[in-house]
Amino acid sequence: MPIKGVVFRLESDLPSEAKSLLEDFRLAVNHAVRAGLQARVTSRNALNRLAYKDFRQDHPRMYSQHLVSAFEVTASVIKLHRRRTRTNAEPRTPYVKRLMMKAENQAYKLDRGTGVIDLAIRAGCHVKLKLVVSQYHRRYLDDATLSLGSLTVLPDRVIVAFRKEASKPYIPESIVSLDTNESSLDGICLQGNDAGVVRANFRDVAIIQQRHHDRRRRLQKKKAHDRRMARSLCRREGRREHHRIDYRLHQVANSVLEFAERKKSTIVLEDLKGMKFKKNKELNRRLSMWPRRKLHQIIEYKAQWRGIPLVKVDPRCSSKKCPICGRIQDSRMGTLFECECGWRLDRHINASINLLQTAISKGLEVAGGLRFDPGAFQHDVMMTLYDPGRGARSEPNGTSCVQVVT
Numbered sequence: 001m002p003i004k005g006v007v008f009r010l011e012s013d014l015p016s017e018a019k020s021l022l023e024d025f026r027l028a029v030n031h032a033v034r035a036g037l038q039a040r041v042t043s044r045n046a047l048n049r050l051a052y053k054d055f056r057q058d059h060p061r062m063y064s065q066h067l068v069s070a071f072e073v074t075a076s077v078i079k080l081h082r083r084r085t086r087t088n089a090e091p092r093t094p095y096v097k098r099l100m101m102k103a104e105n106q107a108y109k110l111d112r113g114t115g116v117i118d119l120a121i122r123a124g125c126h127v128k129l130k131l132v133v134s135q136y137h138r139r140y141l142d143d144a145t146l147s148l149g150s151l152t153v154l155p156d157r158v159i160v161a162f163r164k165e166a167s168k169p170y171i172p173e174s175i176v177s178l179d180t181n182e183s184s185l186d187g188i189c190l191q192g193n194d195a196g197v198v199r200a201n202f203r204d205v206a207i208i209q210q211r212h213h214d215r216r217r218r219l220q221k222k223k224a225h226d227r228r229m230a231r232s233l234c235r236r237e238g239r240r241e242h243h244r245i246d247y248r249l250h251q252v253a254n255s256v257l258e259f260a261e262r263k264k265s266t267i268v269l270e271d272l273k274g275m276k277f278k279k280n281k282e283l284n285r286r287l288s289m290w291p292r293r294k295l296h297q298i299i300e301y302k303a304q305w306r307g308i309p310l311v312k313v314d315p316r317c318s319s320k321k322c323p324i325c326g327r328i329q330d331s332r333m334g335t336l337f338e339c340e341c342g343w344r345l346d347r348h349i350n351a352s353i354n355l356l357q358t359a360i361s362k363g364l365e366v367a368g369g370l371r372f373d374p375g376a377f378q379h380d381v382m383m384t385l386y387d388p389g390r391g392a393r394s395e396p397n398g399t400s401c402v403q404v405v406t
């Protein structure tokens with residue numbers, strides 16, 4: 001069941017009862033983290049048995065429903081900690097610093113018309129939180145098919161989880177097969193006998209990453225005498241980068257999904273599990289920064305939300321194989337794929353054809369049938385799904401080199 005977390009600002013500050021509830025909640029989480037690590041338990045139920053009584057004695061008035069969700073948060077903190085122990089021999093015992101609390105949907109009421117949350121603090125004590133509701137929020141509040149999930153309360157905002165009954169995917173009439181590259185999604189759309197090239201560009205993502213990377217470097221050098229300042233500036237830099245890239249990835253994903261929905265297509269993507277790293281440090285940095293996994297996550301999640309069918313296929317040899325004669329080439333240099341049998345095509349488009357063929361051989365079916373005819377394939381006509389109108393702004397700041405334009 002797809003879940004979407006929607007962030008709401010509060011119209012006024014958090015009431016003091018709610019604030020102390022957040023503090024108690026954090027206390028409960030940190031208490032349970034310690035108890036759980038000591039007793040080596042990780043599941044929510046085991047934590048419940050272990051820490052419930054102790055904490056109850058100290059805080060007899062806390063709503064028990066909240067205590068149970070505190071243990072759920074604890075379970076995820078411990079899980080994260082255990083993952084860290086695998087790579088780091090002596091990680092610090094986790095301590096939750098941020099004020100937060102989570103409430104299950106039985107523990108709060110949201111009036112979807114007025115946007116007021118009624119949150120139970122303890123028996124007989126409720127607080128009302130008035131949410132700031134915009135048009136964007138209305139879309140979720142007014143949609144009666146969405147049910148409410150958990151509520152996360154932070155000092156300045158709340159996050160409401162909306163759950164959707166997964167809509168049944170339509171019966172596909174075409175396939176959009178996409179190869180993910182460093183600055184674009186390239187592929188073909190196959191419908192009946194017609195195949196066309198499609199592309200969604202996100203070339204400014206790499207530019208933004210490079211730029212922020214350089215700026216962080218310069219910041220670190222410039223603030224080498226003040227590590228605290230360097231850290232806080234770099235963190236801000238990272239947040240900006242994250243927002244700028246996220247925005248673009250969502251635009252790309254939306255354009256792909258709108259196209260697929262219009263054409264009633266199944267989307268084919270490569271399965272990115274098990275991507276290998278090389279010895280080249282600079283290349284590794286670029287590969288690990290390359291947000292294609294993130295892009296796939298966004299596309300997958302949005303496709304599920306909108307009921308668009310999507311399959312992932314093993315990308316092995318997809319960039320080296322000839323889709324006509326099946327020969328596998330050694331090198332993958334250049335932008336053009338050329339085979340001894342005479343097949344020539346843009347390398348990225350070629351890879352997407354291989355993905356498509358893998359998907360079909362794995363049993364992907366489409367209403368009306370499909371026939372891919374390389375001879376009739378028009379690859380000089382391209383359909384652009386997304387293209388950033390303007391490139392990334394350069395955003396000069398104090399550490400940027402001043403360029404004099406004459």
Ligand SMILES: [Zn+2]
Binds near residue numbers: 323325326327339
């Ligand atoms: Zn060939």
